[in-house]
Amino acid sequence: MVRQQKGKVRWCMSRDIQRMVDIESACIENPWEAEDFEICLRSKNSNGFVVEYDGEVVGHLMFTHSPGRFGLVSVVVHPSKRRMGLGSKMVRHLLKKMDKVDGPAFTEVMVSDRQLESHQFFKSLGFLATGIKHHHFGPDHDGYRFRLKKLSIDEYGLEVVS
Numbered sequence: 001m002v003r004q005q006k007g008k009v010r011w012c013m014s015r016d017i018q019r020m021v022d023i024e025s026a027c028i029e030n031p032w033e034a035e036d037f038e039i040c041l042r043s044k045n046s047n048g049f050v051v052e053y054d055g056e057v058v059g060h061l062m063f064t065h066s067p068g069r070f071g072l073v074s075v076v077v078h079p080s081k082r083r084m085g086l087g088s089k090m091v092r093h094l095l096k097k098m099d100k101v102d103g104p105a106f107t108e109v110m111v112s113d114r115q116l117e118s119h120q121f122f123k124s125l126g127f128l129a130t131g132i133k134h135h136h137f138g139p140d141h142d143g144y145r146f147r148l149k150k151l152s153i154d155e156y157g158l159e160v161v162s
């Protein structure tokens with residue numbers, strides 16, 4: 001059976017910040033404060049999406065962009081709305097931008113070694129664990145780098161027609 005994919009992804013706006021702070025406070029070990037989101041949204045090199053469910057913001061995704069690369073800073077879904085495809089929907093929204101001809105060559109994210117469910121989440125989206133950074137999140141708290149490459153024309157198996 002095909003699972004119905006409810007939820008609407010849109011650009012994050014400053015009026016969403018308090019709700020995003022509340023979501024992080026409900027479920028993240030080191031939640032961002034409003035100022036962290038404000039800095040991210042003001043910067044030229046970062047931005048974010050939110051996902052709405054029944055008209056309410058229930059998750060967000062923050063990312064940075066530099067030539068050739070999207071850095072996924074965080075993706076969070078409210079605990080009451082998990083396993084409904086909303087986190088995947090936000091990540092796919094970002095990946096669609098990577099798929100454009102002049103889009104970045106890859107997207108990557110550092111994930112705590114303690115969040116095995118997040119490892120499963122990124123693997124389900126096609127990301128591969130490509131590195132480990134010891135003490136990335138603090139003493140004895142390592143980070144795994146998950147990366148998804150944009151497929152080259154060869155990898156898609158497409159013929160270049162001139």
Ligand SMILES: CC(C)(COP(=O)(O)OP(=O)(O)OC[C@H]1O[C@@H](n2cnc3c(N)ncnc32)[C@H](O)[C@@H]1OP(=O)(O)O)[C@@H](O)C(=O)NCCC(=O)NCCS
Pocket residue numbers: 027073074075076077078081082083084085086087088089109111115117118120121122124
């Ligand atoms: C990781 C997170 C964003 C996933 O959001 P979500 O909306 O629940 O994810 P989806 O419903 O799109 O899940 C897609 C797939 O990922 C995998 N997955 C997601 N959560 C999982 C879990 N807890 N255990 C095992 N697999 C999981 C499954 O394969 C799932 O597909 P399925 O439900 O058909 O089995 C959410 O759990 C979360 O907010 N966690 C806390 C913050 C965090 O760790 N963020 C990631 C690091 S930045």
